[in-house]
Amino acid sequence: MQEASPDRTRVSPYIWLLVIITVAVSLILLLLALQEITSDTKDETLATYLLLAGAVLLGSAAYAMIQTRKRVFRAKIESHPIMTTIECKKCGFKSTREFQRGDYIFKESEKCQKCGNPTIIAAIYREVKEKEKERFTS
Amino acid sequence: MNPLITLSILQYSVAQFIPGGDWIIQLIFYLFFFIFILYGQKIQMYVMIREVQGSLYRLKYIRDEGRKITIETINEIGKPQSDPTPRVDRFLEYFTISPQSLDPAGIVWKLEHILNIRDARFKDEVKLMAPSADKTQARNLENTLEAAMALNYIYKIIRHFYLLGKKTLSLYVIMQLQMVLPLVMREAEAYASALKAFAYGQPIGDGAGALVAASLMHGHETRKLPEDCVVATVQMEGRTAFVIKAEGPGGNVGKPGDAIKTIIEENEGKIANIIMIDAALKLEGEPVGEVAEGVGAAIGGPGVDQFKIEEAILKHRIPINAVIIREDVGDAVSPMRKEIFDAVDKAIERIKQVILEKTKEGDKVIIAGIGNTIGIGQ
Numbered sequence: 074m075q076e077a078s079p080d081r082t083r084v085s086p087y088i089w090l091l092v093i094i095t096v097a098v099s100l101i102l103l104l105l106a107l108q109e110i111t112s113d114t115k116d117e118t119l120a121t122y123l124l125l126a127g128a129v130l131l132g133s134a135a136y137a138m139i140q141t142r143k144r145v146f147r148a149k150i151e152s153h154p155i156m157t158t159i160e161c162k163k164c165g166f167k168s169t170r171e172f173q174r175g176d177y178i179f180k181e182s183e184k185c186q187k188c189g190n191p192t193i194i195a196a197i198y199r200e201v202k203e204k205e206k207e208r209f210t211s
Numbered sequence: 212m213n214p215l216i217t218l219s220i221l222q223y224s225v226a227q228f229i230p231g232g233d234w235i236i237q238l239i240f241y242l243f244f245f246i247f248i249l250y251g252q253k254i255q256m257y258v259m260i261r262e263v264q265g266s267l268y269r270l271k272y273i274r275d276e277g278r279k280i281t282i283e284t285i286n287e288i289g290k291p292q293s294d295p296t297p298r299v300d301r302f303l304e305y306f307t308i309s310p311q312s313l314d315p316a317g318i319v320w321k322l323e324h325i326l327n328i329r330d331a332r333f334k335d336e337v338k339l340m341a342p343s344a345d346k347t348q349a350r351n352l353e354n355t356l357e358a359a360m361a362l363n364y365i366y367k368i369i370r371h372f373y374l375l376g377k378k379t380l381s382l383y384v385i386m387q388l389q390m391v392l393p394l395v396m397r398e399a400e401a402y403a404s405a406l407k408a409f410a411y412g413q414p415i416g417d418g419a420g421a422l423v424a425a426s427l428m429h430g431h432e433t434r435k436l437p438e439d440c441v442v443a444t445v446q447m448e449g450r451t452a453f454v455i456k457a458e459g460p461g462g463n464v465g466k467p468g469d470a471i472k473t474i475i476e477e478n479e480g481k482i483a484n485i486i487m488i489d490a491a492l493k494l495e496g497e498p499v500g501e502v503a504e505g506v507g508a509a510i511g512g513p514g515v516d517q518f519k520i521e522e523a524i525l526k527h528r529i530p531i532n533a534v535i536i537r538e539d540v541g542d543a544v545s546p547m548r549k550e551i552f553d554a555v556d557k558a559i560e561r562i563k564q565v566i567l568e569k570t571k572e573g574d575k576v577i578i579a580g581i582g583n584t585i586g587i588g589q
Contacts, residue, residue, distance in 0.1 A: 152404065155413055155546050174411050177460035178422065179429055179588035197414050197586055198549040 088141060095134040102127030153199040160195035161185035172197060256382050259389045263373050266392050267366075273403045274366040277359040278303065284355055284410040288348045289341020298340055302356060303363040305332075323515045333357075347412070350461030354409040354585060358544070361402050365395060398540060405544035409462055414586035416542040419551050420488040420509075423534075423558045424456035424580025425589050433589055439463050440470035441589055448563060449572035450483075459584035467510060467579050468519030474577055480527030483574035485520075486534060486562055489581040490551070493537035500550035501537040502557045504565070509533035510581045530569065534561045547586075 106123035109116055155172035159182045166187040182192045247254070278299065285295045307329050310321035337344070337352050344352055369388065376385035408415050414422065428443035436442050436455065445452045453474045457465030475482055489509040493499065508520045508531060524531050536554045562578060570576055 152407060153546070155411075172411070172413060177412060177586045177588050178414060179425060180460070196552055197547065198552045199546045200549050 088137065092134050092137055095130050095137075099127045099130035099134065102130065153201060155197060155199050157194055158196040158198075159183070159192045161188060161190055161192045163190040164188045166192075167195070252382060253380075256380065256385055259382075259385045260373075260377060263369075263376075263385065263388055263392060266396055267369055267373055269396070270362075270366045270369055270399055273399050274359075274362045277362040277403060277406045280406055280410055281355050281359045285341050285352060288344050288352065290343040291340060292342075295340045298336070299356070299359075302336055302340075303360055305360065319515055319518045322513060326513060326515065347461035350463050351409055351412045351585060354462035354583070355406060358402050358406040358409055362399060362406070365399050365402070369395060401541040401544045404541070404546070408544075408546045409585065412460065412462070412586050414547045415544055415583055416538045416547050416551050417490050417544060417582045418547065418584055418587050419490040419536040419538070419554065419558075420580040420582040421456045421459065421584040421587050422547075422552070422580070422582075423488045423536075423555050423562070424454050424578060425459065425584070425587050426555055426559060427452070427562075427578060427580075428454040428456070428589055436470040436473055438466035438469050440465040440467060442470065442474060443589070445578075447576075448566050450566055450570055451573075451575045452566070452578050453575070454578045454580070456580040456587075456589060457582075457584040459587045459589055462583055462585035464512070464581075464583050466516060467581055468516030468523075471520050471577055471579055472523045475523050475527060475529065478575055480529070481575060482527070482529050482577055483570040484566070485524060485529055485531045485577040485579065486565055487520075487531065487579045487581055488534045488536070488558055488562065490538055490543055491535035492543070493539055495539075497537050498550070499538050499542055499548060500554035502554055502561055503535050503537065504561055505533045505535070507531060507533055509535055532565050532569065534558050534565070 102123050106120045106127060109120040109123060156169050157172045157176050158167055158169050160167050164185060164187055166185055168186065176194055176197060178194055178197055180194045182194050184190065185192050282296055282299055285291065285299065289295070307325060310318055310325055312318055333353050333356070334349070337349050337356065341349065341352055369392070372384060372388045375381075376388060405415060407413075427445055427447075428441075431443040431445050431454075433441040433443045435458065439458050440455055441458045442453050442455045445454050455467060455470045455474065457463045457467070471485065487509040489511070491503075491509065493501065508517045508524075510517045510520065520531070523529075536551060536558055538548070538551055542548055542551065566576060
């Protein structure tokens, strides 16, 4: 359940086209600005306008891409590893492994690694790491 | 900073460097002013629509994943002769009409009847979809299908209001939807994790009560009770305890109402106390797995079982106590968290304390562990 859906990972071709055109126009504007600054008949006002427009367009294209990537990244369903604890009824030896289909609590499991007596599944759980300690918890 | 002050500073700065800049900024200012005056609400609405659209995409993804997992599980476990996809798709649209409540007398029995029909229909459908599944697997599949149905329903409701809001361009329809969406998304994500737990037969948070009962009855002889429940007679602190839970390890909540009523009748009402253990929704800020104690029938669902328990205890004047294990809605339907598992011992301690305080030696008590017993044996 970790994979993102193909529908959501595929960015719309219109958005791609828009981003490519925006980047191309902004690059042209930035190049023109550079040309204007380095030319003999230096027009600072025009260069400033071009530089500003180029930067704004480039920024917009980057923002659009970040937003799209963000949405793709969020299209996942979080899943945590599920652990199964096996306990020996006689010697109390405990071992933990990943959950396997068919496991259930109090099911008789494989023989004890230590004493060879039958074991049972004593626990099946998932561990969640708290992101941050919330205030007002007490 | 005030936007007008910012604009004035910007105006001054631009005027310094660009000739005619003053005029440009003024024009931009008035343009923005009139745009926001005339179209402010529409802009706000389009922003909200986009937000809802994003959540709707995510809901669609969750719904489709749920459907995919369900079909995969049916194919894997049930080994059907033909493709189960059309049957699953038809099943996802299945609905239940609740009984008419204009004359509420006797509505509980009508509701129970409708729910019984629904359960029977679910069982039949699962049998047809997955002929090779055993009893436990069939129950798990029923639960998986129910979670997939819930996801489909949530998606369709949100899509309905989104399209309605877009069609009518009503700010209030979209606003209500946008306000309720965070809670709806939480629920949908909870169902998404429940789906995998049901498909694999993993214990879920809602099974906390069933796990407490299973821990108490483990190693003792059990017998079946109506409906889909088991009972074990356990000696605790010098008292005879009838420990009841739904029959596991398949996904099943049983009918604890009928089970408790049967035990009361078998003992001619001579029950000193009933203790019910269930998972309960926690409030934000409360820790997961906190154990609390109170009085009353601790049982959720449509209310039929609670009604039956209350009727039975009223008839024989039996006191009823409740021990709850707190968790949030996401934890209740997703694989059991370690904190909830660890709370089982604390709940057992509380039960012993209640028995010691509220009953005498030689008394008979009923201990009912409520909840879905998926992944929990006895």
